[in-house]
Amino acid sequence: MVESFVGRRVSLTTDKLLFEGTFASAKPWQNVEGLIEFPDKVCGLKILDVGAGGSDMIAHLLERGAEAYAIDPLYTSWSRVKGEVRKTLAKLEKRRAGDQKWEEFIRCQHEALERFVESAKCNPDHYKPAFASELPFPDNYFDLVFSINCVCQYLDINFGTLLAAVNECLRVLKPGGTVQLFPFRDVFLPPGQRNNSDEDYEKRYWARRRNQGFLLEALEQNPSLSFVVLPASGANHKNLAISKI
Numbered sequence: 001m002v003e004s005f006v007g008r009r010v011s012l013t014t015d016k017l018l019f020e021g022t023f024a025s026a027k028p029w030q031n032v033e034g035l036i037e038f039p040d041k042v043c044g045l046k047i048l049d050v051g052a053g054g055s056d057m058i059a060h061l062l063e064r065g066a067e068a069y070a071i072d073p074l075y076t077s078w079s080r081v082k083g084e085v086r087k088t089l090a091k092l093e094k095r096r097a098g099d100q101k102w103e104e105f106i107r108c109q110h111e112a113l114e115r116f117v118e119s120a121k122c123n124p125d126h127y128k129p130a131f132a133s134e135l136p137f138p139d140n141y142f143d144l145v146f147s148i149n150c151v152c153q154y155l156d157i158n159f160g161t162l163l164a165a166v167n168e169c170l171r172v173l174k175p176g177g178t179v180q181l182f183p184f185r186d187v188f189l190p191p192g193q194r195n196n197s198d199e200d201y202e203k204r205y206w207a208r209r210r211n212q213g214f215l216l217e218a219l220e221q222n223p224s225l226s227f228v229v230l231p232a233s234g235a236n237h238k239n240l241a242i243s244k245i
Contacts, residue, residue: 024074024084026054026113027148031105033057034233035182036146037241042066045143050132050169051150054085056112058126059119068126071136075129078117085113132165137172145169146180152212152240153183157204159211166215166242170225173244183237184212185229212240 032055039045043065049057052070061068074081089106096102120127130136132151151169156162169179188205219227219242227242 023088024053024081025088025149026085026109026116027052027057028055028108028112029057029060031108032148033060035148035235035239036180036232037178037230037239038144042068046141046174048135048137048142048145048169048172050135050145050147050165051154052127054081054109054113054116055148056115056119058123059115062119062123062126069128069137070126071128071130071132073129073131075120075127078120081120082113082117085109133161133168135168135172139171140174141172143174143177144180145173145177146182148182152181152208153186156208156211156215159214162211162215163218170242170244175244177244179242179244181240181242182232183235184240185209186237 042061045066047061047066047068049055049068049070052058052072053074055070058068058070072081074084089109092102092106096106128136132147132155147165147169151162151165155165166179166181173179189201216227219225224245225242226245227240230239230241232239
């Protein structure tokens, strides 16, 4: 059981179990920076990426002067991150062979992975092995907390886990800060564009939609929070932005 931001206790299916069904990736900065609304000036801001995998986003934010951190259960070793991401990319390369758009995206992920490893070796304290339901940071620490294809996409398959992860994101967020989750209210993909079997995809999709609706209902109960669902730049999906008043 976990204490939630709505003032009641909820059952928790641990994200340690859900983690076993995820696909590791290396989200490149140039492909996903439009999915999250970053301030024009990030220098000096404290920023957290939840479930970052092999992304180079923290590397770019550190270069721009942000005090940026990432958490992921894979961060027990950098070779583990590389191995898991490369397995995912090998599957994509096989499935998307001949698709130039996907081949370019996969190439960018390989490059992002190398930048991630270089950054992680130079800044190991900024990449912490952890789960979204147990963030290793103090209360009211970050100006911005974001998650791409983690809290929403995988953990939202179970409402207790989703609520626990969002609760932790809000716990470490400063008053006046924002939590941003992508994809939220994502579009229903047609066959041929899905990572799972059609039956599994549809089951997970509608479970996630239901749990996202429950999350919005929970957020509405807390007067110290405000939220808005925004269109994400360059994507068909949306971004849930939660502000701590």
